[in-house]
Amino acid sequence: MSDAKKKASPRRRWACPTCEHTHLAPGGMRKVNLLRYCVPCSQQAGKLIERVCAAAERKRSAGKARSAVKQSAKRKRVAGKRAAHKAARSRVVHGVNCRAEVARQINKAEIFAPLRGRRITTEVDWRKGRGRLGYAVGSWRIVVYGNRARSADCVRQTITHELVHCLNVRTEGWPEDLGGRRIVHGERFKRTLVEAARQLYRVDVGWAERAVWRLDSKIVAAVQARRDR
Ligand SMILES: [Zn+2]
Ligand SMILES: [Zn+2]
Numbered sequence: 001m002s003d004a005k006k007k008a009s010p011r012r013r014w015a016c017p018t019c020e021h022t023h024l025a026p027g028g029m030r031k032v033n034l035l036r037y038c039v040p041c042s043q044q045a046g047k048l049i050e051r052v053c054a055a056a057e058r059k060r061s062a063g064k065a066r067s068a069v070k071q072s073a074k075r076k077r078v079a080g081k082r083a084a085h086k087a088a089r090s091r092v093v094h095g096v097n098c099r100a101e102v103a104r105q106i107n108k109a110e111i112f113a114p115l116r117g118r119r120i121t122t123e124v125d126w127r128k129g130r131g132r133l134g135y136a137v138g139s140w141r142i143v144v145y146g147n148r149a150r151s152a153d154c155v156r157q158t159i160t161h162e163l164v165h166c167l168n169v170r171t172e173g174w175p176e177d178l179g180g181r182r183i184v185h186g187e188r189f190k191r192t193l194v195e196a197a198r199q200l201y202r203v204d205v206g207w208a209e210r211a212v213w214r215l216d217s218k219i220v221a222a223v224q225a226r227r228d229r
Contacts, residue, residue, distance in 0.1 A: 014051035016041055027056040091124050094152040098122050098144050101159050109199040111192065112163055115139070120166060133158040133216070136165035153220045160200060161216055164193045185212035194219075202226065 009026035016038035
């Protein structure tokens with residue numbers, strides 16, 4: 001079988017750039033194929049004058065464009081993966097993935113049962129200079145200050161604290177407004193926090209602390225003492 005038949009490449013029009021003479025030849029020819037060159041013009045010029053195939057040229061540039069699109073899609077995919085990885089990593093504080101920890105606590109502690117099936121956004125704020133460990137917005141968003149937490153236990157306790165806020169225990173039948181002042185960490189909050197700690201960490205600390213941050217520290221210390229035992 002001849003070489004031409006085997007390939008069965010469609011004929012394309014090739015034009016000489018000098019004499020404008022055209023002829024039909026396969027679009028894809030090897031560089032050494034004499035059909036690529038205009039012999040009379042080459043002889044006259046003393047060097048090879050190559051014919052130009054507009055169709056092959058178009059095909060090649062279309063292929064280039066296609067591969068450029070492919071390349072950019074790949075770059076975007078890689079960048080997206082990297083960004084997702086970075087975002088996931090930034091939610092990790094002292095080795096605790098805050099989003100996963102929120103889900104874990106809600107699943108584990110019966111006291112958080114009302115939060116099951118609810119969508120709670122979890123974020124980590126890495127900015128400096130905030131005086132608290134975290135906060136909750138309504139019962140749908142939790143923010144942990146990544147630079148404030150001192151240990152993994154501290155991160156977990158901060159999440160427990162904010163999840164108790166998500167339970168909105170302040171308004172559930174316990175009038176804790178005194179003289180128009182809103183009591184955020186009232187008796188009911190503290191009792192609920194201590195109960196959550198009992199269910200999650202199997203530690204029991206009394207709720208009778210004036211400042212809630214002392215109660216948080218007490219729980220963290222109890223968790224650490226229990227582990228060291
Ligand atoms: Zn020519
Ligand atoms: Zn609080």
